[in-house]
Amino acid sequence: MEETLLDIDMQEKEEYIINMGPQHPSTHGVLRFETCLQGEKVKYLIPHCGYIHRGIEKMCEHLTYPQIIHLTDRMDYLSAHINNEAVALCIENAMQVEVSDRVKYIRTIFAELTRIASHQLWWCAFGMDLGALTTFFYGLRDREKILDIFEETTGSRLTQSFNTPGGLMSDIHPNFQKRIKEFITYFRKKLPEYDQLLTGNIIFRERTKGIGMMTKEMAIDYGVTGPSGRGSGFHCDIRKIAPYSAYPFIKFNEITLTEGDTYSRYLVRIAEMWESLNILEQLVDNIPQGSTMLELKVIKAPKGEFYQRVETARGELGVYIVSDGGPSPARIKFRTPNFSNLFVINKLAAGHKIADLVAISGSLDLVIPDIDR
């Protein structure tokens, strides 16, 4: 049947606004998408954030530098260690001290374990968003092994607060290396299961291939970093561009794919888990001897402005400290990856069905407390 003018007119009128969130399970936190729908298709959407704003940047102005560390755990709680590391590195740069190689190696091992744990949780939650509940249990089962390694050394499972300006809170547990080697062999066997369960699955492939196309230009325009940006061929791995900690000592590949759809963002994360296992293998036997804590009498940044960026599991985290020479910063700004990654969603979801919006927002791997801070 031919479309009459009346039908087109009706279509334009038949748009309605629906709120997805703030308590929607697939937004993984308190985020609200104000979605304009036309039929089942998304016309445009506006993300509303601020539901879990805690004013971390303002709170930091009243805390001393070592005390700031524990607040950064609560931003991107799935890469808590890497957030800690960013602040610690920034303060160390400001004070012009260098930590021992032992600290660098341990920090990098922790960072890579954090990255694997984060991608595991993302993988299982992403599968769950798309209706595959099995993945949730398989991902969490393997993640538990990493959390045990964290708990044995740091005493906490998620918010470790293990870094401190000038080193680490404590030395590693004697079992640390043994457990990591066990985990590497264990997880090498379990990762192919992930592919069998989800990557190859026909329903999953149909729901992700060609959905939410992000071009390289779009990624650069919006500042989409991390695996989401690398899925579009944007070379944005800070570990390669500006190596920090032990990354200059090791060999690894930056994983980039050029398709730019939800499926390629998925594949980047799976490949990053393999790559992180390789990095761990290079590091775990070569931890040098040395002290884990510099003897710093006072921790004060000199007057000036300092910036440090690191690669978290979700992209580039920048820490910008403005110091007036006191024991606490005059102003601190966190450039969090999720805040930049979120706002591209309007471009990605427009024209797709509302069920695909779940897949797209899942593939960006959003952690809401990191957006609001």
Add this chain to the structure above:
Amino acid sequence: MAFLKTIKEVGHYFYEIYDGAASLVRGMKVTGSYFVRPSSIVTQQYPENRATLKMFDSFKGELMLIHDENNKHSCNVCNTCARKCPNGSIEIIYKKVEGADGRSKKILDKYIHHLETCSFCGLCVPSCDELALKFDQKFELAVFDRSKLTKVLNKPGSSSKAMKE
């Protein structure tokens, strides 16, 4: 040629059906294999296993002041832990007493830990020069009333090791 193309398309159509079905079977095989290997199941029966469930030694549970067998702790009221705490969770109430040498000394009256504002960052324990603090392995910290979270850490009748000398 058109005929060949049609055959190719039909072949591709059936291949996709086969591939899709095979991918579902592959996935089911993974889950099914755990049915016949119950030894690889990792879930625990909590709280039935409470007696055997043990946390790691470094686990950050509830904060505690270490008391020896004579009910003595080693806190000398230097207030470092309270200053290091980012949330102000530690409150130390002390009395001033005239010592034997005529100088006034601080005696610990109450070492209060506000568990409700504690974020378990662990800055207090290494800050103590006397090694008077540690985290214990207790992890079931939920209570029904907020007032129960204000804990007095020094035991009744306890005294400081430094006071004896």
